[in-house]
Amino acid sequence: MRLFRNMFANSKLRKMAGVQSIAHSTPGGITPHLHKSRSLRSKIMAIPIPPHLLIPLQQQQGTASAACVKAGDRVLKYQKIADATDSTSLDIYAPSSGVVSMIQNHTTINPAEKEQLCIFIDTDGKDEELAEIDAIEWQTLTREELLPVIRNAGICGMGGAGFPLPKKMETSSNREIHTLIVNAAECEPFITADQALIRERSEAVIQGAEILQYAINAKHCVIAIERSKGDAIAALSKSISHSSVEIVILDDKYPAGGERQVIQAVSGKELQANKLPADAGIHLQNVGSVYAVYRAVAESKPCISRITTLTGEALQTPKNFEALIGTPVSFLFDLCGIDKKNHAKTVVGGSLMGIELMDTSAPVMQSSNCLIAGSLAEFPDTIPEQPCIRCGFCAEACPAGLLPQQLLSYSRSEDAQQLEDHGLFDCIECGACSYVCPSKIPLVQYYRNSKEQLALSQEVFDTSKGWQARFQDHQYRIKKLKDEAEPRTAIKPANIPSAEEKPQGTFSKDQAILDVAAAVSRVKARRKNVIASSESPAKPIQADGEAET
Numbered sequence: 001m002r003l004f005r006n007m008f009a010n011s012k013l014r015k016m017a018g019v020q021s022i023a024h025s026t027p028g029g030i031t032p033h034l035h036k037s038r039s040l041r042s043k044i045m046a047i048p049i050p051p052h053l054l055i056p057l058q059q060q061q062g063t064a065s066a067a068c069v070k071a072g073d074r075v076l077k078y079q080k081i082a083d084a085t086d087s088t089s090l091d092i093y094a095p096s097s098g099v100v101s102m103i104q105n106h107t108t109i110n111p112a113e114k115e116q117l118c119i120f121i122d123t124d125g126k127d128e129e130l131a132e133i134d135a136i137e138w139q140t141l142t143r144e145e146l147l148p149v150i151r152n153a154g155i156c157g158m159g160g161a162g163f164p165l166p167k168k169m170e171t172s173s174n175r176e177i178h179t180l181i182v183n184a185a186e187c188e189p190f191i192t193a194d195q196a197l198i199r200e201r202s203e204a205v206i207q208g209a210e211i212l213q214y215a216i217n218a219k220h221c222v223i224a225i226e227r228s229k230g231d232a233i234a235a236l237s238k239s240i241s242h243s244s245v246e247i248v249i250l251d252d253k254y255p256a257g258g259e260r261q262v263i264q265a266v267s268g269k270e271l272q273a274n275k276l277p278a279d280a281g282i283h284l285q286n287v288g289s290v291y292a293v294y295r296a297v298a299e300s301k302p303c304i305s306r307i308t309t310l311t312g313e314a315l316q317t318p319k320n321f322e323a324l325i326g327t328p329v330s331f332l333f334d335l336c337g338i339d340k341k342n343h344a345k346t347v348v349g350g351s352l353m354g355i356e357l358m359d360t361s362a363p364v365m366q367s368s369n370c371l372i373a374g375s376l377a378e379f380p381d382t383i384p385e386q387p388c389i390r391c392g393f394c395a396e397a398c399p400a401g402l403l404p405q406q407l408l409s410y411s412r413s414e415d416a417q418q419l420e421d422h423g424l425f426d427c428i429e430c431g432a433c434s435y436v437c438p439s440k441i442p443l444v445q446y447y448r449n450s451k452e453q454l455a456l457s458q459e460v461f462d463t464s465k466g467w468q469a470r471f472q473d474h475q476y477r478i479k480k481l482k483d484e485a486e487p488r489t490a491i492k493p494a495n496i497p498s499a500e501e502k503p504q505g506t507f508s509k510d511q512a513i514l515d516v517a518a519a520v521s522r523v524k525a526r527r528k529n530v531i532a533s534s535e536s537p538a539k540p541i542q543a544d545g546e547a548e549t
């Protein structure tokens with residue numbers, strides 16, 4: 001807390017002098033070629049309304065929403081078309097007017113669930129809105145009145161991870177939050193959506209930050225942004241002159257924008273691996289989501305669009321678009337003049353953490369910060385990996401302080417215990433280690449596979465535990481029915497406990513370990529006896545393996 005007090009004590013003086021706070025240094029990191037200038041040459045453009053929109057019912061981490069329209073319904077812009085089913089799902093709104101043509105599965109760019117239910121809208125080009133709603137004077141609202149407005153606007157984290165905003169706010173509302181950090185660090189190559197947003201709409205961003213700060217009752221609010229984003233910093237500096245919001249300047253390195261890296265850079269404290277930002281009194285929100293909060297509250301407009309970077313050498317005119325949620329990626333590529341002969345790969349996100357998209361009919365979602373139509377020069381074919389030469393470059397680059405070469409060896413030997421002990425689950429999959437590896441080992445791919453395998457074996461373990469419990473339940477029920485059906489005079493065998501005496505539907509892992517250990521020692525004893533008997537042939541062996549005495 002003292003650190004934050006020091007940081008903010010002279011904020012007015014710093015603002016008057018035009019100076020921002022400098023962040024603390026963080027471990028590791030790399031400085032890759034950024035490929036950002038091409039998409040920043042022009043201003044953010046609104047797109048023409050696409051003939052079809054397909055809006056996924058799950059745009060974020062969490063559960064899917066439930067459609068509240070059906071095929072044949074006419075919908076207006078900003079009309080609700082799906083209801084949140086819990087705090088990890090979102091209300092979803094129509095991005096334009098038209099008719100719902102169908103609700104069915106389609107390919108999406110959600111890495112967790114590639115095919116999922118989408119609401120298809122045949123747009124009518126009229127862009128007809130629901131009756132105009134008056135803008136809210138948010139300063140007149142109480143916190144309790146403001147929270148549902150933000151919660152119901154259908155916003156999720158727009159930094160790429162897509163964590164639902166209502167869930168994050170719920171977590172923060174149960175803790176004491178001293179600082180709201182607006183994450184404007186956009187450190188991954190190719191992505192410029194946040195920089196374009198800030199340099200053109202900094203007033204709205206600052207207001208969004210103030211609204212969120214008030215809603216979560218945070219004492220301080222800072223915007224963290226890298227030093228190299230001069231135009232965006234200048235715009236923010238102008239807009240914060242009458243605000244208590246502070247700017248913190250981060251080092252230009254990747255991954256400066258990782259959740260833990262930003263928190264450490266701003267607070268000087270490392271967030272423990274098993275802790276949430278809210279546990280440290282911090283609420284972290286991407287700048288795109290903060291802008292969406294501004295629109296939801298100050299303009300009474302739910303989230304139906306986002307700023308998306310369209311870039312890559314296969315596009316003639318890369319730029320940032322204000323893209324409607326549900327717009328097919330191919331529609332946006334056509335707007336930028338795609339050169340299909342030069343188009344080798346489509347990537348969603350940046351070049352280091354992004355995922356390859358195989359089907360460009362997939363729609364833009366709230367987490368789609370960047371769409372790259374890459375050439376072969378930008379995304380060359382994978383080079384065969386060479387043996388590790390133990391150079392240690394990967395360990396130097398790792399922002400999480402891990403030993404990537406050790407993790408590689410345990411990943412190859414599938415040593416789950418060592419993987420856990422060496423912090424596999426602290427790996428943020430930033431890909432910095434793979435980027436610097438001279439042997440071209442796709443390290444991050446190994447870690448992703450190991451995480452998937454470990455998650456799968458945990459799932460299998462949980463499932464088999466469930467089956468065992470259900471089987472035992474079934475056995476006990478049969479036994480109980482049989483006992484009840486038997487005449488009262490029947491004598492119960494002394495060594496079989498009744499159904500009531502047995503634990504119902506439980507499977508004891510400790511007991512299972514003891515049973516296995518006992519079985520192993522029995523087998524060992526038998527083996528010993530077999531060896532002993534083979535050395536003295538006079539002793540015959542019984543059918544069950546025990547030596548006759």
Ligand code: SF4
Pocket residue numbers: 387388389390391392393394395404405408433436437438439440441443
């Ligand atoms: S950077 Fe590559 S070659 Fe060097 S130690 Fe790490 S894994 Fe091995």
Ligand code: SF4
Pocket residue numbers: 394397398399400401402404426427428429430431432433434443444447
């Ligand atoms: S991918 Fe994981 S191991 Fe590699 S540098 Fe990033 S955090 Fe470290």
